[in-house]
Amino acid sequence: MxxxxxxxxxxxxxxxxxxxxxxxxxxxxxxxxxxxxxxxxxxxISPTQFALCSTIINITVMIFSPKVGKFLQEHHAQAVELL
CATH class of the missing domain: 1.20.5 (Single alpha-helices involved in coiled-coils or other helix-helix interfaces)
Structure with a gap:
């Protein structure tokens, strides 16, 4: 054991x-x-514009990461075949 x-x-x-x-x-x-x-x-560009762009990107990633993760989990075999 x-x-x-x-x-x-x-x-x-x-x-x-x-x-x-x-x-x-x-x-x-x-x-x-x-x-x-x-x-x-x-x-x-101004620092404010850059910060706004970074904020939009971060919010988009936070919203869509779970959805992309679920999609990849369901289609794992297809994703591996593409590589």
Missing amino acids: KDSNKFFYGGWIVLALMAVSGTATALTITTFNIYLNQFTQSIG
């Missing part, structure tokens, strides 16, 4: 990926404002 007190190996991988993702996200969020003005000036 296996020892049930051992931590599952996949759990270590998930924890490591959470740490990497959290670190990368924190770095991105904290340095975003440093480059915002230079970026928006170089493409010729």
